[in-house]
Amino acid sequence: MKNAISPTRNENFSEWYQQVINQAELAENSPVRGCMVIRPWGYGIWEQIQRELDQKFKDSGHANAYFPLLIPLSFLQKEAEHVDGFAKECAVVTHHRLEQSANGKLIPAGELEEPLIIRPTSETVIGASFSRWVQSYRDLPLLINQWANVLRWEMRPRIFLRTSEFLWQEGHTVHASKAEALDETLKMLDIYERFTIDYLAIPVIKGEKCSWERFPGAVNTYTIEAMMQDGKALQAGTSHFLGQNFAQASDIRFVNKDGIKELAWTTSWGVSTRLIGAMIMAHGDDDGLVIPPLVAPTQVIIVPIVRNEQDAEAIYAYCDDLKKKISRKKIKGQYLRISIDKREMNSGEKKWYHIKRGVPVRVEVGIKELEQNMVSYSCRDNTKSILKIDSGAFIKEIQRTLLTIQKSMLNSAKSKLSAHTKTVTSLKDFKSAFQRKDKLNAFILAPFIEDKEVEKAIGEFGVTVRCIPLIQPKATATCLFTGKPTNTWALYAKSY
Amino acid sequence: MKNAISPTRNENFSEWYQQVINQAELAENSPVRGCMVIRPWGYGIWEQIQRELDQKFKDSGHANAYFPLLIPLSFLQKEAEHVDGFAKECAVVTHHRLEQSANGKLIPAGELEEPLIIRPTSETVIGASFSRWVQSYRDLPLLINQWANVLRWEMRPRIFLRTSEFLWQEGHTVHASKAEALDETLKMLDIYERFTIDYLAIPVIKGEKCSWERFPGAVNTYTIEAMMQDGKALQAGTSHFLGQNFAQASDIRFVNKDGIKELAWTTSWGVSTRLIGAMIMAHGDDDGLVIPPLVAPTQVIIVPIVRNEQDAEAIYAYCDDLKKKISRKKIKGQYLRISIDKREMNSGEKKWYHIKRGVPVRVEVGIKELEQNMVSYSCRDNTKSILKIDSGAFIKEIQRTLLTIQKSMLNSAKSKLSAHTKTVTSLKDFKSAFQRKDKLNAFILAPFIEDKEVEKAIGEFGVTVRCIPLIQPKATATCLFTGKPTNTWALYAKSY
Structure with a gap:
């Protein structure tokens, strides 16, 4: 089929990913190395x-x-630890103006006394404010979120997955006790988990990062790990219990109920435009993007099929009426998002345009549909393909249709996750899981010991410890790499 | 009144402004020179x-x-012209990592081949994308907006008015013809005007900037100018007709209907967090901030007055019920924003807390109100002060009450604008308008000639040409500075 994405997922998953992004007009590389331009369709999802x-x-x-x-x-x-973790990827501002050099070239001038770093994350600058805002136990908990751009200089950038600049939200909270801060850390992880499952239709494994995978400066880092269609893992969100490390660094202290000054406890948590990359790789097919209805900028696209100019007005009026009726309906508190594509373009081209962009429901209205008071429609996830039904029935069913697509996408992703997750207790099985002929990877649950030797051994296969799942098998086994007995199990995978 | 803002507006308007910001907890200066932290209450308005x-x-x-x-x-x-205009205020990134120097100090490393500028505005980087996106007349008009942070290094920063980093939106559009681009420029100016009047309750003068006040690189710059309570002007939003200057610079061309390649026409337009500064200075009083209801993060605050612990539960339940009923109501499509302040704090302190933050309606509920099924309430703009009425009537009237405050705030700002706007045709009157004993400034409408001599002459009084209003007096007069006859009139004022 000449209009599909080339190469297919099986032929070359990584190039397929880039092509889906190009053809769905989600984003593009910018001339600024490692940075991306998020185009309207991609930004609409965000x-x-x-x-x-x-x-x-x-x-x-x-x-x-x-x-x-x-x-x-x-x-x-x-x-x-924090500065060590980010030093290698910091964009540094050293000057505050430009001036003409002797040869007429513009050069940086006005050198700063102290270099400034473009935030790679904001714990330290937010800490400076928090130390002023927090004085008494009455000021706690302090629960703040920021939507922002951050910059981490990337040597091997990849749109949405690893770009030098990306958009994210970063939550930062301060608490009076360790227990409360730990609660918050896990509560936000739960919110990320629910959102990823309910809205992005992607099941995730919730767990804790091992010591060498932690956020620089954190005491514990929790994560949700999602499986892409090539069997690789993608870290979709993290939530950090920072203990008193950053409170100490930024001097965040409060007077407790007994009038005594105490060091506070902090957390931070974030998700980014990476989620769009996760969505592409979890749901896309060989025709292009497939967007879960709940996050689709347009959920229903109406394509008028005008073969004779004289029918145009009547067909457009019919489409306008359809749009009006559907856009009054709501799902989860939001009005349905519906558009009509009236551009001058042949209908085959138009059809492929919306397929590649992953619009959940595509409606076609030609003169036949108009005369019979019907619509022809297809669901992007292929659960229903070119079904011709009464327009009243279509309108009545549209919410259910969208929710069915949403559910079916989640179920399909769940099946893939469970089909490619395996429990392994021998080194031979571990190795063969990552060396399959079909290049498909897997999520491997295997015994784990917190030992740098493990990191080194698995690194040789390009595998990392994704997390120590919060739900653990109740079994003792032997670490495949150190031979030591353990009752801790980790999720191992290749990852993005 | 010990809790009011000190100094008052009359005593020292500029210091009053800073104190209102501090006490309403809108924002604070950050340790990064010229940058601000926008606190939750300020960000809520944004x-x-x-x-x-x-x-x-x-x-x-x-x-x-x-x-x-x-x-x-x-x-x-x-x-x-563009680079000339921004060269003196550019933050320049010259390195992409940090490394330890010989003496153990962290220093910038990884020098970039080409320095990167933190965007002061995005015409040039957006132009690079537009030149790829625009190929044919079918791709036009291209109508894009971006919400972003920008950076212009400020030597004399002032929170919300002039900060090195600020938040804004910047619209960027591409058109096939000059007329269409000009239309867009003025259409967006109208949107800014309506928003400023309808939501911020601030009347504005719409006009065109004279040549030396134009955006660097623009053909025409249009502006809305607002009057602050000290009679000074604040530029609240601008819309630029860029002609073909940036299309030329970025090579934005399209194939027209006749198959011929043409240079496109572009516009850009923006408003920023400066609007919050305008709102503070247009409406604040000697007690603190006064927020127009339509942009207030909390429109109604309920303060339970608990004198005996035994009444607490019943009073809280009564407040919860009030909140529930009011938050079901809508104004202009938005549910009402209402909170209950249950903090442990004496009720006088609490009352001043909300007055200073400018919450439009403050409701007090004590045991008497509960027993009589009443509420006591005050309107922040002083149209109604501690009125005790039946709670049912209060709920029924709340939308009207808020809209009345909104309207009365606009009317009051309109009166001030018209009282302090004067038409002047002699140099003597011009001078005396800006040298009043009460330090109150004015908007002066006077004859205008596009001549640098004018800029120099008025600069001596610290006055600038704010704009050539779109609505012009139909009269010929003599320019006060050049003596030349003209039928063009300009708005002159001191400004922020």
Whole structure:
């Protein structure tokens, strides 16, 4: 089929991913190395993600605020592990103006006394504010979120997955006790899990990162790991219990009920435009993008098929009426998002345009549909393909149709996850799981010992410890790499 | 009154402004020179502004997208006037990592081949994408908006008014003809005007900037100018007709209906977090902030007055019920925003807390109100002060009450604008208008000639040409500074 994506997923998954992005007009590489331009269709998906998450954050008591883009070098250095973790990928501002050099070329001028770092994450600059805002136990908990751009210089950028600049939200909270901060860390992980399952239709494994995979400066890092269609893992969101490390670094202290000054406990948590990459790789097919209805910028696209100019007006009026009726309906509190594509373009081209962009339901209205008061429609996930039905019935069923697609996408992703997740207790099985002829990877659940020797051994296969799942098999086994007995199991996988 | 803002507006308007911001917890200076932290209450106002404007942009056919933060120096140089205009205030990224120097200090490393500029505005980087996106007349008009942070290094920063980093939206559009691009420029100016009047309750003068006040690289710059309570002007939004300057610089061309390649026409337009500064200075009083109801993060605050612990439960239940009933109501499509302040704090302190933050309606519920099924309430704009009425009547009237405050705030700002706007035709009157004993400034409408001599002469009084109003007096007069006859009139004022 000449209009499908080339190569297919089986032929070359990585190039297929790039082609889906190009042809769906989601984003493009910018001339600024490692940075991307998020085009309207891609940004529209991000807006849906933002709106839903933002509401969940607010419902759980968090307020948005905004902190500076630039962080003084001395701030970043306040937490030793933190600065070590980010030093290699920092964009550094050293000058504050441009001036003409002797040969007429514009060059940086006005050198800063202290270099400024474009935030790779904001713990240290937000900590400076929190140390002023938190004085008494009455000021706690302090529950803040920020929607922002961050920058981590990437040597091997990949759109949505690893770009130097990306968009994200970063939550930062302060608590009076360790227990409360740990609760918050896990509560936000749960919100990420529910959102990823319910809206992106992607099942995830919830777990804790091992020591060498932790956020620089965190005491514990929790993660949700999703499986892509090539069997690789993608870290879809993380939530960090920071203990008192950053409170110490930024001097966040409060007077407790007994009038004694105490060091506070903090957390941070974030998800990014990476979620769009996860959605593409979890659901896309060889025809292009497939968007779960709940996050689709357009859920229903109406394509008028005008073969004779004289029918145009009547067909358009019929489409307008359809749109009007459907856009009054709601799913999960949101009005349905529906458009009519009236562009001058042949209908085959138009059809493929919307297939590649992953619009959940495509409706075609020609003169026959008009005369019979019907519509022809297809569901992008192929559950229903070119079905001709009464327009009243279509309107009546549209919410259920969209929710059915949403559910079927989740079920299909769940089946893939469970088909490619295996429990392994021998080194031979471990190795063969990552060396299949069909190049399909897997999620391997195997015994785990917190030992750098393990990291080294699995690194040789390009495998990493994704997490120590919160739900553990109740069994003792032997670590495949150190031979030591353990009752801890980890999820191992190749990853993005 | 010990809890009011000190100094008052009359005593020191500029210091009063800073104190209102501090005490309403809107924002604070950050340790990064010239940058601000927007605190939750300030950011909440920005979220209201964003939501309303975003809807208006979408309703008029614009889509959001996102472009890189960093602009290669060579891009900025593509338009000569543009780079001249911004060279003195550019933050320059020159390195992409940090490393330990010989003495153990962290220093910038990995010098970039070409310096990158943090966007002061995005015409040039967006132009690079537009030149790829626009191929044919079918791709036009291209109507894009971006919500983003930008950076212009400020020597004399002032929160919300002039900060090195600020948040804004920047619209960028491409058109097939000059007329269409000009239409768009003025249409967006109208959207800004309606929003500023209808939501911020601030009347504005719409006009065109004279040549030396134009956006660097623009053919025409249009503006809305608002009057602050000290009689100074604040530029609240601008819309630029860029002609073919940036299309030329970025090579944005399209094949027209006749198959011939043409240079496109572009526009750009923006408003920023500065609007919050305008709102503070247009409406604040000596007690603190006064927020127009339509953009207030909380429109109604309920303060339970508990004098005996035994009444607490019943009073809270009564407040919860009130909140539930009111939050079901809508104004302009938005559910009412209402909170209950249950913090442990004495009720006088609490009352001042909300007064200073400018919450439009404050409700007090004590045991008496509960027993009589009443509420006591005050309107922040002083139209109604501690009125005790039946709770049913209060709920029934709440939307009208809020809209009345909104309207009364606009009327009051309109009166101030008209009282302090004067038409002047002699140099003596011009001078005395800006040298009043009460330090109150004015908007002066006077004859205008596009001559640098004028700029110099008025600069001596610290006055600038704010705009050439779109609505002009139909009269010929003599320019006060050049003595030349003219039928063009300009708005002169001191400004922020």
